[in-house]
Amino acid sequence: MISATASSSPRMLLWLVAIGFFMQTLDSTIVNTALPSMARSLGESPLRMQAVVVSYALTMAVVIPATGWLADRFGTQRIFLLAVALFTLGSGACAAAGSLNQLTAARVLQGVGGAMLMPVGRLVVLRNFPKDQFLEAISFVAIPGLVGPLIGPTLGGWLVQAVSWHWIFLINLPVGVLGALAALRFMPNQRSAGVGRFDLGGYLLLVAAMLGISLSLDGMGGLGWGHSLVVVLMMLGLAALAAYWLHALRNPAPIFAPALFRMPSYRVGVLGNLFARIGSGAMPYLIPLLMQLAMGYSPAQAGMLMLPVAMASMGAKRVITHLVTHLGYRPVLIGNTVLLGGMIAGFALMTPDQPLGLRIVQMALFGAVNSVQFTAMNTVTLKDLEPAHAASGNSLFSMVQMLGMSLGVTCAAALLKAFSDWLGVHGGAEALPAFRAAFVAIGVMTMASAAIFWQLGRDLAGGQPAVRAPEAD
Incomplete structure (x- = not known):
C-alpha cells in the first residue's frame, strides 16, 4: 500500500x-x-x-x-x-x-x-x-x-x-x-528551506538562445521573413547559447552546470535526443496534414489513423529491455536511428490509392521503431546521472525533449513551405510532392543523427539497462 x-x-x-x-x-x-x-x-x-x-x-x-x-x-x-x-x-x-x-x-x-x-x-x-x-x-x-x-x-x-x-x-x-x-x-x-538565488542571468541567456534559434527556423516557414532577419536571429541565438556556456563556467550555481556534460552517456544522450527528436517531433504535425490536405481524409479519419502509431508504441516497450540487454545501447541506438530515418522517409511512398491495411501496417511499424528510439535514448541519458546532478540533469533533459518537439515542427513547416514554393504547389492533392520531399529530407536528417550515438563508449555494448520509471515516451 x-x-x-x-x-x-x-x-x-x-x-x-x-x-x-x-x-x-x-x-x-x-x-x-x-x-x-x-x-x-x-x-x-x-x-x-x-x-x-x-x-x-x-x-x-x-x-x-x-x-x-x-x-x-x-x-x-x-x-x-x-x-x-x-x-x-x-x-x-x-x-x-x-x-x-x-x-x-x-x-x-x-x-x-x-x-x-x-x-x-x-x-x-x-x-x-x-x-x-x-x-x-x-x-x-x-x-x-x-x-x-x-x-x-x-x-x-x-x-x-x-x-x-x-x-x-x-x-x-x-x-x-x-x-x-x-x-x-x-x-x-512544501518548500525548500535552503533555496538559493535564481540564476536569472543564465536563464535569460538560455531563453534568448531557444527563442532565437526557433524563431529563425520558423521565419523560413510560416512567418515568411527575409533571409537577412533569419540569419540575424540564428546568430543571436547561437551567440546567446555560447554566452550561457561561458556564464555557467564561472557561476557557482548555474541552472545547468557544465559538469553535467562530463558524463559521456549523458552528453551523448542529450545531444542525440535533441537531434533525433526533430524527426520524431515533425511526424505528428506532418502526418495529419498530409492525410487531410493531400489524401482527402476527414479530421476524424486522420485522427483514427494515428491510433496504430500510439498502440504499437506502447506494445514495443515490452521488447526494448531485451534488445538493449543482448545488443547494447550503442548498436541499438545507431541501428534504430538509421531505421527510424528510413521509416520517416518511407512516408514519401504514400499514395491516395494504397490499401488501408498497408497504411495501418506502415503507421504501426513507425510507432514501434519510434518507441524503441525514445526509450533507449531516455535510458542511456539518465542512467549514469549522479545524485548531486539528478535534479538539474532531469530538468535539462525535459527542456531538450520539448525543444526537440518544437524544432521538429518548425523544421517540417520550413521544409514544406520551401518545397511548395520550389515546386509551385500550394494545397490540395497537388501538394503531395512537397510532402514527399519534406519526409525524405527529415528522414535523412534523422539518419544523420546516428553519428551522435556512434560516440557512445563501447562499454555500453551490452548489459542490463538501469531500472527507471516509465515516461510518456
Missing part, C-alpha cells in the same frame, strides 16, 4: 498529479488533426498553422528550467495551483481566439501552465513517497501520460468533425476547475 508523509489521501494526490500530466500530454497532440479546420475558421493557410503547435512546445521548453526553483521558493501547492489556473485560462482563451495571432498568444499562456504541471507534480511525489514506493507511485502517474498521446489525435479529429475545433480547448475547463479544487484539498505546500 502506497503511503505519503504530507497528504491525508496519498491515492488522491497521485490521481491529482496524474490528471495534470494527462492534461499536459493531451494538449501536446490534440491540436494536430484540427489544424486544417482551424485554418479555415481563422482564414489562414493550413501550412502557416505550425505556430499553434510550436508556441505551446517552445513555451514549455522555456519555462521548465525555472519550475523547480519556483516550487522550492513559493511552495508546491501554490505553483501547482498557478499551473492549473494558467492552463485553464489559456484553454479558454484558445477557444475564444478569433485570429491566428490571438490563438498563438493563448497557446503561450497555456504552455506556461502546462510546463509547471508535471515537474511540480513529480517533485511532490518524490518528496512524499519513500524510495521503496517511488517507482510504483511514479509509474501510476505516468500511465495517463501514455494515454494522452494515444487518444489526443483521435479525440481532436472527432471533436472537430462532431462539433467544432473550439471544443478541443473547452473540454479542459471543467477538468481545470476540478483540478484546482482538488489541489487545494490534497496538494501539500
Whole structure:
C-alpha cells in the first residue's frame, strides 16, 4: 500500500498529479488533426498553422528550467495551483481566439501552465513517497501520460468533425476547475528551506538562445521573413547559447552546470535526443496534414489513423529491455536511428490509392521503431546521472525533449513551405510532392543523427539497462 508523509489521501494526490500530466500530454497532440479546420475558421493557410503547435512546445521548453526553483521558493501547492489556473485560462482563451495571432498568444499562456504541471507534480511525489514506493507511485502517474498521446489525435479529429475545433480547448475547463479544487484539498505546500538565488542571468541567456534559434527556423516557414532577419536571429541565438556556456563556467550555481556534460552517456544522450527528436517531433504535425490536405481524409479519419502509431508504441516497450540487454545501447541506438530515418522517409511512398491495411501496417511499424528510439535514448541519458546532478540533469533533459518537439515542427513547416514554393504547389492533392520531399529530407536528417550515438563508449555494448520509471515516451 502506497503511503505519503504530507497528504491525508496519498491515492488522491497521485490521481491529482496524474490528471495534470494527462492534461499536459493531451494538449501536446490534440491540436494536430484540427489544424486544417482551424485554418479555415481563422482564414489562414493550413501550412502557416505550425505556430499553434510550436508556441505551446517552445513555451514549455522555456519555462521548465525555472519550475523547480519556483516550487522550492513559493511552495508546491501554490505553483501547482498557478499551473492549473494558467492552463485553464489559456484553454479558454484558445477557444475564444478569433485570429491566428490571438490563438498563438493563448497557446503561450497555456504552455506556461502546462510546463509547471508535471515537474511540480513529480517533485511532490518524490518528496512524499519513500524510495521503496517511488517507482510504483511514479509509474501510476505516468500511465495517463501514455494515454494522452494515444487518444489526443483521435479525440481532436472527432471533436472537430462532431462539433467544432473550439471544443478541443473547452473540454479542459471543467477538468481545470476540478483540478484546482482538488489541489487545494490534497496538494501539500512544501518548500525548500535552503533555496538559493535564481540564476536569472543564465536563464535569460538560455531563453534568448531557444527563442532565437526557433524563431529563425520558423521565419523560413510560416512567418515568411527575409533571409537577412533569419540569419540575424540564428546568430543571436547561437551567440546567446555560447554566452550561457561561458556564464555557467564561472557561476557557482548555474541552472545547468557544465559538469553535467562530463558524463559521456549523458552528453551523448542529450545531444542525440535533441537531434533525433526533430524527426520524431515533425511526424505528428506532418502526418495529419498530409492525410487531410493531400489524401482527402476527414479530421476524424486522420485522427483514427494515428491510433496504430500510439498502440504499437506502447506494445514495443515490452521488447526494448531485451534488445538493449543482448545488443547494447550503442548498436541499438545507431541501428534504430538509421531505421527510424528510413521509416520517416518511407512516408514519401504514400499514395491516395494504397490499401488501408498497408497504411495501418506502415503507421504501426513507425510507432514501434519510434518507441524503441525514445526509450533507449531516455535510458542511456539518465542512467549514469549522479545524485548531486539528478535534479538539474532531469530538468535539462525535459527542456531538450520539448525543444526537440518544437524544432521538429518548425523544421517540417520550413521544409514544406520551401518545397511548395520550389515546386509551385500550394494545397490540395497537388501538394503531395512537397510532402514527399519534406519526409525524405527529415528522414535523412534523422539518419544523420546516428553519428551522435556512434560516440557512445563501447562499454555500453551490452548489459542490463538501469531500472527507471516509465515516461510518456
